[in-house]
Amino acid sequence: MSTREAAVIGIAESEVGRLPGVTTLDLTAQVASAAVADAGLDLGDLDGLITTVPIVGGFPRHAVAVAEYLGIAEQMRHCQSVSLGGASALAGLVDAFRLVRTGACRAVMVLAADTPRSGQDRSASVSAFSAMRHAAWEQPFGMLNASAYALLAQAYLHRFGLDPDALAAIPVSMREHAVGNPRASYRDPLSTSDVTASRLVSSPLHLLECSPISDGAAALIIGRAGSGSAAGRNVGLLSGAQGYVYDHVAYAGDLSRTGCRLSSRRAMEEAAVGVDDVDVALLYDSYSITLALELEEIGICPPGQAPDFVASGGISLQGPMPTNTHGGLLSHAHCGYAAGIHHITEAVRQLTGEAANQVAGARIALLHAEGGILSANCTAVLAG
Amino acid sequence: MDAAAAYWWEAIREKRLLVQRCTSCSLVQHPPGPWCRRCRSATTLEWTPHPGTGRIVSFTEVFRTTYPEFQSELPYWIVMIELAPGAVMVSNLVRADGEAGNRAPRIGDAVELAYRERGGTTVPVFALAEQEPAR
Numbered sequence: 001m002s003t004r005e006a007a008v009i010g011i012a013e014s015e016v017g018r019l020p021g022v023t024t025l026d027l028t029a030q031v032a033s034a035a036v037a038d039a040g041l042d043l044g045d046l047d048g049l050i051t052t053v054p055i056v057g058g059f060p061r062h063a064v065a066v067a068e069y070l071g072i073a074e075q076m077r078h079c080q081s082v083s084l085g086g087a088s089a090l091a092g093l094v095d096a097f098r099l100v101r102t103g104a105c106r107a108v109m110v111l112a113a114d115t116p117r118s119g120q121d122r123s124a125s126v127s128a129f130s131a132m133r134h135a136a137w138e139q140p141f142g143m144l145n146a147s148a149y150a151l152l153a154q155a156y157l158h159r160f161g162l163d164p165d166a167l168a169a170i171p172v173s174m175r176e177h178a179v180g181n182p183r184a185s186y187r188d189p190l191s192t193s194d195v196t197a198s199r200l201v202s203s204p205l206h207l208l209e210c211s212p213i214s215d216g217a218a219a220l221i222i223g224r225a226g227s228g229s230a231a232g233r234n235v236g237l238l239s240g241a242q243g244y245v246y247d248h249v250a251y252a253g254d255l256s257r258t259g260c261r262l263s264s265r266r267a268m269e270e271a272a273v274g275v276d277d278v279d280v281a282l283l284y285d286s287y288s289i290t291l292a293l294e295l296e297e298i299g300i301c302p303p304g305q306a307p308d309f310v311a312s313g314g315i316s317l318q319g320p321m322p323t324n325t326h327g328g329l330l331s332h333a334h335c336g337y338a339a340g341i342h343h344i345t346e347a348v349r350q351l352t353g354e355a356a357n358q359v360a361g362a363r364i365a366l367l368h369a370e371g372g373i374l375s376a377n378c379t380a381v382l383a384g
Numbered sequence: 385m386d387a388a389a390a391y392w393w394e395a396i397r398e399k400r401l402l403v404q405r406c407t408s409c410s411l412v413q414h415p416p417g418p419w420c421r422r423c424r425s426a427t428t429l430e431w432t433p434h435p436g437t438g439r440i441v442s443f444t445e446v447f448r449t450t451y452p453e454f455q456s457e458l459p460y461w462i463v464m465i466e467l468a469p470g471a472v473m474v475s476n477l478v479r480a481d482g483e484a485g486n487r488a489p490r491i492g493d494a495v496e497l498a499y500r501e502r503g504g505t506t507v508p509v510f511a512l513a514e515q516e517p518a519r
Contacts, residue, residue, distance in 0.1 A: 142454040150444035
């Protein structure tokens, strides 16, 4: 289907964490300008814009409002606001490649920025997350996002007869990566006993198994392969696919399978890539259980073995599948509805040999992002 | 909300638990909808009374909440109850009336329907069944 080769030719990230006094639009301008510069372009070269829709500072037609704000509206042949929760940035990246490959656009910016930590009262951001639960079938029973993940976690632990604290190894592994990444928000070493000693949010999930809310942004430029700057960023997309089983856990019925299984199988078949071919994985880790289920549904480890696989170094830098080498959402940052875009910038860095925790010779990166409660799933394979 | 949700909640106000049963493919489904989500037949879906017995397929105990009407109930249990194969309902687990302290739930536990008034409306909740068979 591709008539033109496309590539990620530029990336930029803002600081992440608590950024008081900086708005979503401020971050938007900052990363937009830096990303086109990284690509060796200027804003006038863009003819496509794909944005996620932020929790704070969003507009009804967000991508159009961002194009207007950046002064690039008239040249846009394509504006798209993606509303797939945490899967938005990765799904937007896949769409950007399609636009460039078909010739519909020459250069597309994928941009995600949000300020849920500082842009509004923290309780307002937490309330915004609970308002995402179904009005008829979840909210009347006090369902929170964390509780919905907790229901998946409890069913998972029971299905495989695992210890209630088994998932604590996952945030510990993310923290080990963050310790080595100056860009990460949380860099103090963490032990499994720290995790299990943190308060229960919604059993069996402890506070340190839930990613903390941050401010932050990033942008990517997708253009013709080889058209970038002398920096030479030229990261290709081998495949991208979506997968869905349910949107709300109230409709899930069977808690043992999610759309990750579908999207990852579709993407890996399309790329003709198996787990053994993957050098580095960037997998959405909103909660400990999220990463455990993804590792198993993708087939990186057998069902029921994610906690042991992680505890024995399976996703560490020296392990068989280095995963979330930047520290993940759990320790790098979860920037609201920009979450997930830093998994992509980290993948690009790994494939261009610039990561803080570089996997030697990384050529193939597997990315998975999910929105909701593993509801919207997108998997992509990038190649350096 | 849709027409099916409105009908279901109206029945709950009359303390009747309904599920939709498809007479074509025999699926029992919850939440209800405009047609059978398995065979997509709209003409063969029947509202059927449910006895309110089921089993816990997952549970969580919530320690902090953003819902004002739940602040006084903290900590509270959210459960997923299998009403029939494929028909799972989100609800709350409450203590049976008059009992001082039920034990923590386990997956597979049998439960029975009860009703509570919350936020000016009737909500269906569940309590652990009193006669739990030996296991």
